[in-house]
Amino acid sequence: MTLKINKLTGGYSRIPVLKDVSFKVERGQLVGLIGLNGAGKSTTINHVIGLLVPQKGKITINGITLQDDPQSYKSKIAYIPEMPVLYQELTLKEHLDLTIMAYGLDYSQAWQRAQNLLKTFRLDNKLNWFPAKFSKGMRQKVMIVCAFITEADLYVVDEPFLGLDPLATKDLLDLIAAEKKRGAAILMSTHVLATAQEYCDYFVLLHQGKVRAQGDLEHLRNLYGDFDASLTDLYLGMTQDVNEDD
Known part of the structure:
Protein backbone atom coordinates (compact mmCIF):
# COMPACT_ATOMS: atom_id res chain seq x y z
CA MET A 1 0.00 0.00 0.00
CA ILE A 77 -8.34 5.23 4.90
CA ALA A 78 -8.99 5.56 8.62
CA TYR A 79 -8.78 9.14 9.89
CA ILE A 80 -8.21 10.50 13.40
CA PRO A 81 -8.85 14.27 13.44
CA GLU A 82 -7.14 16.77 15.71
CA MET A 83 -10.45 17.58 17.40
CA PRO A 84 -12.70 14.58 18.12
CA VAL A 85 -15.94 14.53 16.10
CA LEU A 86 -18.64 12.48 17.80
CA TYR A 87 -22.43 12.26 17.46
CA GLN A 88 -23.95 13.58 20.67
CA GLU A 89 -27.01 11.32 20.39
CA LEU A 90 -25.00 8.09 19.96
CA THR A 91 -23.41 6.01 22.70
CA LEU A 92 -19.87 4.68 22.47
CA LYS A 93 -21.26 1.29 21.41
CA GLU A 94 -23.35 2.91 18.70
CA HIS A 95 -20.30 4.80 17.38
CA LEU A 96 -18.49 1.48 17.04
CA ASP A 97 -21.49 -0.17 15.36
CA LEU A 98 -21.70 2.76 12.92
CA THR A 99 -18.01 2.42 12.06
CA ILE A 100 -18.37 -1.32 11.49
CA MET A 101 -21.33 -0.76 9.14
CA ALA A 102 -19.66 2.11 7.29
CA TYR A 103 -16.58 0.03 6.49
CA GLY A 104 -18.51 -3.19 5.84
CA LEU A 105 -16.48 -5.07 8.45
CA ASP A 106 -17.18 -8.55 9.72
CA TYR A 107 -19.23 -7.78 12.83
CA SER A 108 -17.90 -10.43 15.22
CA GLN A 109 -14.25 -9.95 14.20
CA ALA A 110 -14.51 -6.18 14.43
CA TRP A 111 -16.10 -6.38 17.86
CA GLN A 112 -13.36 -8.69 19.05
CA ARG A 113 -10.80 -6.06 17.99
CA ALA A 114 -12.95 -3.35 19.57
CA GLN A 115 -13.08 -5.15 22.92
CA ASN A 116 -9.30 -5.41 23.00
CA LEU A 117 -8.89 -1.74 22.12
CA LEU A 118 -11.53 -0.63 24.60
CA LYS A 119 -9.72 -2.50 27.35
CA THR A 120 -6.37 -1.01 26.31
CA PHE A 121 -7.74 2.53 26.46
CA ARG A 122 -9.83 1.85 29.59
CA LEU A 123 -13.18 2.44 27.89
CA ASP A 124 -14.57 -1.10 28.20
CA ASN A 125 -17.01 -0.14 30.99
CA LYS A 126 -18.30 2.94 29.16
CA LEU A 127 -20.09 1.43 26.15
CA ASN A 128 -23.41 3.02 27.09
CA TRP A 129 -21.97 6.48 27.73
CA PHE A 130 -22.84 9.44 25.51
CA PRO A 131 -20.14 11.90 24.36
CA ALA A 132 -21.32 14.57 26.79
CA LYS A 133 -19.94 12.45 29.65
CA PHE A 134 -16.50 12.03 28.08
CA SER A 135 -13.50 14.24 28.78
CA LYS A 136 -11.45 15.60 25.85
CA GLY A 137 -8.94 12.78 26.28
CA MET A 138 -11.67 10.15 26.43
CA ARG A 139 -13.29 11.52 23.25
CA GLN A 140 -9.89 11.27 21.57
CA LYS A 141 -9.61 7.64 22.68
CA VAL A 142 -13.04 6.92 21.15
CA MET A 143 -11.77 8.26 17.81
CA ILE A 144 -8.64 6.10 18.11
CA VAL A 145 -10.65 2.94 18.82
CA CYS A 146 -13.08 3.63 15.95
CA ALA A 147 -10.18 4.16 13.54
CA PHE A 148 -8.09 1.16 14.51
CA ILE A 149 -10.90 -1.42 14.49
CA THR A 150 -11.00 -0.94 10.71
CA GLU A 151 -7.50 -2.38 10.13
CA ALA A 152 -7.18 0.18 7.34
Whole structure:
Protein backbone atom coordinates (compact mmCIF):
# COMPACT_ATOMS: atom_id res chain seq x y z
CA MET A 1 0.00 0.00 0.00
CA THR A 2 1.42 3.35 -1.00
CA LEU A 3 0.04 6.86 -0.59
CA LYS A 4 1.62 9.06 -3.23
CA ILE A 5 1.26 12.83 -3.34
CA ASN A 6 2.65 14.26 -6.57
CA LYS A 7 3.12 18.01 -7.13
CA LEU A 8 0.06 18.91 -5.04
CA THR A 9 -1.06 22.52 -5.17
CA GLY A 10 -4.22 23.39 -3.30
CA GLY A 11 -6.04 24.95 -0.38
CA TYR A 12 -9.32 26.59 0.51
CA SER A 13 -9.44 29.31 -2.16
CA ARG A 14 -7.90 30.20 -5.47
CA ILE A 15 -4.80 31.38 -3.61
CA PRO A 16 -3.08 28.08 -2.78
CA VAL A 17 -1.86 27.14 0.68
CA LEU A 18 0.16 24.19 -0.66
CA LYS A 19 2.64 24.67 -3.48
CA ASP A 20 4.04 21.70 -5.39
CA VAL A 21 4.04 19.27 -2.44
CA SER A 22 5.33 15.75 -3.20
CA PHE A 23 6.02 12.79 -0.90
CA LYS A 24 5.09 9.13 -0.35
CA VAL A 25 3.98 6.94 2.54
CA GLU A 26 4.90 3.31 2.02
CA ARG A 27 3.49 0.10 3.50
CA GLY A 28 4.77 -0.45 7.05
CA GLN A 29 6.04 3.11 7.34
CA LEU A 30 5.21 5.91 9.81
CA VAL A 31 5.76 9.29 8.17
CA GLY A 32 5.81 12.41 10.34
CA LEU A 33 4.33 15.53 8.78
CA ILE A 34 6.13 18.33 10.62
CA GLY A 35 5.43 22.04 10.55
CA LEU A 36 4.50 25.18 12.48
CA ASN A 37 0.91 26.39 12.67
CA GLY A 38 -0.08 27.46 9.17
CA ALA A 39 2.64 25.43 7.45
CA GLY A 40 0.05 23.37 5.56
CA LYS A 41 -0.17 20.13 7.57
CA SER A 42 -3.95 20.08 8.03
CA THR A 43 -4.48 21.30 4.47
CA THR A 44 -2.39 18.38 3.20
CA ILE A 45 -4.39 15.95 5.32
CA ASN A 46 -7.71 17.40 4.14
CA HIS A 47 -6.62 16.81 0.55
CA VAL A 48 -5.61 13.21 1.32
CA ILE A 49 -8.94 12.35 2.95
CA GLY A 50 -10.92 14.03 0.18
CA LEU A 51 -12.29 17.13 1.90
CA LEU A 52 -10.41 19.34 -0.54
CA VAL A 53 -9.88 18.92 -4.29
CA PRO A 54 -6.38 19.59 -5.65
CA GLN A 55 -5.97 22.63 -7.87
CA LYS A 56 -3.00 20.87 -9.46
CA GLY A 57 -1.23 17.58 -8.92
CA LYS A 58 -2.42 14.15 -7.96
CA ILE A 59 -3.01 12.01 -4.84
CA THR A 60 -3.21 8.24 -5.21
CA ILE A 61 -3.57 5.24 -2.93
CA ASN A 62 -2.27 2.13 -4.68
CA GLY A 63 -2.49 4.07 -7.91
CA ILE A 64 -6.18 4.98 -7.42
CA THR A 65 -7.36 8.58 -7.14
CA LEU A 66 -10.48 9.69 -5.31
CA GLN A 67 -11.97 10.68 -8.67
CA ASP A 68 -11.21 7.25 -10.21
CA ASP A 69 -13.02 5.21 -7.55
CA PRO A 70 -14.30 7.13 -4.50
CA GLN A 71 -15.53 4.06 -2.62
CA SER A 72 -12.30 2.08 -3.04
CA TYR A 73 -10.13 5.11 -2.20
CA LYS A 74 -12.05 6.05 0.96
CA SER A 75 -12.34 2.45 2.17
CA LYS A 76 -8.56 2.27 2.47
CA ILE A 77 -8.34 5.23 4.90
CA ALA A 78 -8.99 5.56 8.62
CA TYR A 79 -8.78 9.14 9.89
CA ILE A 80 -8.21 10.50 13.40
CA PRO A 81 -8.85 14.27 13.44
CA GLU A 82 -7.14 16.77 15.71
CA MET A 83 -10.45 17.58 17.40
CA PRO A 84 -12.70 14.58 18.12
CA VAL A 85 -15.94 14.53 16.10
CA LEU A 86 -18.64 12.48 17.80
CA TYR A 87 -22.43 12.26 17.46
CA GLN A 88 -23.95 13.58 20.67
CA GLU A 89 -27.01 11.32 20.39
CA LEU A 90 -25.00 8.09 19.96
CA THR A 91 -23.41 6.01 22.70
CA LEU A 92 -19.87 4.68 22.47
CA LYS A 93 -21.26 1.29 21.41
CA GLU A 94 -23.35 2.91 18.70
CA HIS A 95 -20.30 4.80 17.38
CA LEU A 96 -18.49 1.48 17.04
CA ASP A 97 -21.49 -0.17 15.36
CA LEU A 98 -21.70 2.76 12.92
CA THR A 99 -18.01 2.42 12.06
CA ILE A 100 -18.37 -1.32 11.49
CA MET A 101 -21.33 -0.76 9.14
CA ALA A 102 -19.66 2.11 7.29
CA TYR A 103 -16.58 0.03 6.49
CA GLY A 104 -18.51 -3.19 5.84
CA LEU A 105 -16.48 -5.07 8.45
CA ASP A 106 -17.18 -8.55 9.72
CA TYR A 107 -19.23 -7.78 12.83
CA SER A 108 -17.90 -10.43 15.22
CA GLN A 109 -14.25 -9.95 14.20
CA ALA A 110 -14.51 -6.18 14.43
CA TRP A 111 -16.10 -6.38 17.86
CA GLN A 112 -13.36 -8.69 19.05
CA ARG A 113 -10.80 -6.06 17.99
CA ALA A 114 -12.95 -3.35 19.57
CA GLN A 115 -13.08 -5.15 22.92
CA ASN A 116 -9.30 -5.41 23.00
CA LEU A 117 -8.89 -1.74 22.12
CA LEU A 118 -11.53 -0.63 24.60
CA LYS A 119 -9.72 -2.50 27.35
CA THR A 120 -6.37 -1.01 26.31
CA PHE A 121 -7.74 2.53 26.46
CA ARG A 122 -9.83 1.85 29.59
CA LEU A 123 -13.18 2.44 27.89
CA ASP A 124 -14.57 -1.10 28.20
CA ASN A 125 -17.01 -0.14 30.99
CA LYS A 126 -18.30 2.94 29.16
CA LEU A 127 -20.09 1.43 26.15
CA ASN A 128 -23.41 3.02 27.09
CA TRP A 129 -21.97 6.48 27.73
CA PHE A 130 -22.84 9.44 25.51
CA PRO A 131 -20.14 11.90 24.36
CA ALA A 132 -21.32 14.57 26.79
CA LYS A 133 -19.94 12.45 29.65
CA PHE A 134 -16.50 12.03 28.08
CA SER A 135 -13.50 14.24 28.78
CA LYS A 136 -11.45 15.60 25.85
CA GLY A 137 -8.94 12.78 26.28
CA MET A 138 -11.67 10.15 26.43
CA ARG A 139 -13.29 11.52 23.25
CA GLN A 140 -9.89 11.27 21.57
CA LYS A 141 -9.61 7.64 22.68
CA VAL A 142 -13.04 6.92 21.15
CA MET A 143 -11.77 8.26 17.81
CA ILE A 144 -8.64 6.10 18.11
CA VAL A 145 -10.65 2.94 18.82
CA CYS A 146 -13.08 3.63 15.95
CA ALA A 147 -10.18 4.16 13.54
CA PHE A 148 -8.09 1.16 14.51
CA ILE A 149 -10.90 -1.42 14.49
CA THR A 150 -11.00 -0.94 10.71
CA GLU A 151 -7.50 -2.38 10.13
CA ALA A 152 -7.18 0.18 7.34
CA ASP A 153 -4.42 0.20 4.73
CA LEU A 154 -3.69 3.87 5.50
CA TYR A 155 -4.10 5.72 8.78
CA VAL A 156 -4.16 9.52 8.64
CA VAL A 157 -3.61 10.91 12.12
CA ASP A 158 -3.74 14.65 12.87
CA GLU A 159 -2.06 15.79 16.12
CA PRO A 160 -3.05 12.61 17.99
CA PHE A 161 -1.38 13.37 21.33
CA LEU A 162 -3.42 16.45 22.23
CA GLY A 163 -5.46 15.69 25.33
CA LEU A 164 -3.97 12.23 25.88
CA ASP A 165 -2.36 11.37 29.20
CA PRO A 166 1.10 9.73 29.19
CA LEU A 167 -0.31 6.20 29.49
CA ALA A 168 -2.73 6.69 26.59
CA THR A 169 0.08 8.22 24.53
CA LYS A 170 2.19 5.12 25.10
CA ASP A 171 -0.77 2.86 24.27
CA LEU A 172 -1.32 4.75 20.99
CA LEU A 173 2.35 4.51 20.04
CA ASP A 174 2.34 0.77 20.78
CA LEU A 175 -0.77 0.42 18.62
CA ILE A 176 0.85 2.35 15.76
CA ALA A 177 3.90 0.08 16.00
CA ALA A 178 1.68 -3.01 15.79
CA GLU A 179 -0.18 -1.64 12.76
CA LYS A 180 3.13 -0.84 11.03
CA LYS A 181 4.17 -4.44 11.61
CA ARG A 182 0.88 -5.58 10.08
CA GLY A 183 1.79 -3.55 7.00
CA ALA A 184 -0.33 -0.42 7.37
CA ALA A 185 0.96 2.94 6.17
CA ILE A 186 0.61 5.83 8.62
CA LEU A 187 0.76 9.57 7.98
CA MET A 188 0.90 11.54 11.24
CA SER A 189 1.10 15.28 11.78
CA THR A 190 2.42 16.37 15.16
CA HIS A 191 3.99 19.24 17.07
CA VAL A 192 5.55 16.80 19.54
CA LEU A 193 8.87 16.59 17.75
CA ALA A 194 10.73 14.56 20.39
CA THR A 195 8.14 11.78 20.05
CA ALA A 196 8.18 12.06 16.26
CA GLN A 197 11.97 11.76 16.24
CA GLU A 198 11.80 8.57 18.29
CA TYR A 199 8.99 6.80 16.43
CA CYS A 200 8.76 8.06 12.83
CA ASP A 201 10.65 6.35 10.00
CA TYR A 202 10.59 9.34 7.67
CA PHE A 203 9.86 13.05 7.96
CA VAL A 204 8.29 15.65 5.68
CA LEU A 205 9.15 19.16 6.87
CA LEU A 206 6.57 21.68 5.65
CA HIS A 207 7.11 25.43 5.79
CA GLN A 208 4.88 28.07 4.20
CA GLY A 209 3.09 25.42 2.13
CA LYS A 210 6.22 23.92 0.63
CA VAL A 211 8.30 20.85 1.44
CA ARG A 212 11.44 22.32 3.00
CA ALA A 213 13.09 18.89 3.33
CA GLN A 214 12.19 15.22 3.63
CA GLY A 215 13.92 11.98 4.53
CA ASP A 216 14.90 9.93 7.54
CA LEU A 217 16.73 11.55 10.46
CA GLU A 218 20.18 10.66 9.14
CA HIS A 219 19.39 12.22 5.75
CA LEU A 220 18.06 15.42 7.35
CA ARG A 221 21.15 15.69 9.54
CA ASN A 222 23.33 15.31 6.45
CA LEU A 223 21.37 18.04 4.68
CA TYR A 224 21.77 20.40 7.62
CA GLY A 225 25.37 19.45 8.31
CA ASP A 226 24.87 18.62 11.97
CA PHE A 227 25.07 14.90 12.75
CA ASP A 228 23.93 15.30 16.37
CA ALA A 229 20.99 17.65 15.74
CA SER A 230 17.56 16.81 17.10
CA LEU A 231 14.49 16.99 14.88
CA THR A 232 13.55 20.24 16.64
CA ASP A 233 16.99 21.72 15.86
CA LEU A 234 16.71 20.62 12.23
CA TYR A 235 13.23 22.01 11.70
CA LEU A 236 13.91 25.35 13.37
CA GLY A 237 17.25 25.70 11.61
CA MET A 238 15.90 24.92 8.15
CA THR A 239 12.83 27.17 8.48
CA GLN A 240 14.92 30.02 9.88
CA ASP A 241 17.19 29.76 6.85
CA VAL A 242 14.15 30.10 4.57
CA ASN A 243 12.81 33.10 6.52
CA GLU A 244 16.19 34.83 6.29
CA ASP A 245 16.26 34.23 2.53
CA ASP A 246 12.81 35.83 2.25
